[in-house]
Amino acid sequence: MTVLFVRKIGMSQIFNENDSYVPVTLVRVLKNSICAVKTIKKDGYSAVQIGAQTKKIDKKSIIENLKKKGISERLSKFTEYRTEEIGLKVGDEIEIETLNINDKVSIIGKSKGKGFSGTVKRHNFTIGPKSHGSNNQRQPGSIGSAYPQRVVKGRKMPGRMGANRITVKNLEIVDIDKENRILAIKGAIPGPNRSISVLEKI
Numbered sequence: 111m112t113v114l115f116v117r118k119i120g121m122s123q124i125f126n127e128n129d130s131y132v133p134v135t136l137v138r139v140l141k142n143s144i145c146a147v148k149t150i151k152k153d154g155y156s157a158v159q160i161g162a163q164t165k166k167i168d169k170k171s172i173i174e175n176l177k178k179k180g181i182s183e184r185l186s187k188f189t190e191y192r193t194e195e196i197g198l199k200v201g202d203e204i205e206i207e208t209l210n211i212n213d214k215v216s217i218i219g220k221s222k223g224k225g226f227s228g229t230v231k232r233h234n235f236t237i238g239p240k241s242h243g244s245n246n247q248r249q250p251g252s253i254g255s256a257y258p259q260r261v262v263k264g265r266k267m268p269g270r271m272g273a274n275r276i277t278v279k280n281l282e283i284v285d286i287d288k289e290n291r292i293l294a295i296k297g298a299i300p301g302p303n304r305s306i307s308v309l310e311k312i
Contacts, residue, residue: 112208112311113191115140115162116293118219120303124285124294134284134294137307140164142204143181145188157192160204161185164306189308206291209283209311216279219300219307223273233266276300280312 116137123131146159167173167186176185179200209215229235229250238246250268253261261267278299285294293309301307 112204112309113158113160113189114142114204114206114209114309115160115164115187115189116217116307116309117164118299118301118303118305118307119292121298122294132284132296133298134296135299137293137295137299137309139206139209139291139293139309140306141183143183143185144198144200144202144204145176145179145181145185147198147200148190155192156194157190158195158198159188159190161188162306163187187306191310206286206288206293209286209293211283211286213283214312215281215283215295216277216310216312217281217295217299217307218275218277218310219305221272221274221276221300222302224271226269227271228268229266232268232271235266 116139119136119138121133121135123133125131140162142160142162144158145161148155148157148159150156161176161181161183163183163185164187167184172186173184176183181201224231228248230237230248235250237248238244240247250266253265253267278297281299282296283293284296286292287294299307
């Protein structure tokens with residue numbers, strides 16, 4: 111398995127051999143470094159921790175920890191995945207060459223935040239009548255009966271919408287620009303442009 115941090119550039123389209131267009135999302139592969147290698151003997155399970163520099167950080171605890179491991183980059187994003195691969199060392203970089211055209215990948219990202227939203231936008235509630243003095247156009251209506259004297263768990267109500275962790279599986283890599291470290295992935299991935307996502311090669 112290959113796991114990489116990528117930054118979303120935006121959506122585009124390319125044409126295949128049949129002259130039909132394919133909608134794609136362009137992502138740039140960031141510089142990914144191995145921060146830690148966990149073993150069954152020492153940690154109880156076998157895994158690799160990967161980090162990428164996505165923004166400037168000044169947190170001394172992270173900087174000092176990376177210096178102890180011999181990593182000069184100020185990494186700010188980290189993820190971990192379990193693997194049985196032998197030979198991986200701290201400080202090694204995961205290159206884009208590990209990916210090929212037609213590979214199947216999963217993208218884990220954060221969806222766009224919509225803020226505090228009402229029931230019509232958040233849950234597709236139907237609006238009330240707009241004429242004859244109606245004061246119930248976008249109100250949620252009744253939220254329960256006389257018993258029990260509380261709001262039942264799971265009741266659809268206004269609240270925060272979006273900004274959730276979403277995984278999209280079985281996406282296909284259509285094209286690769288290794289020089290500029292850009293991937294063209296068929297379909298859409300969660301998050302706004304310039305957002306950071308985790309790419310997992312299946």
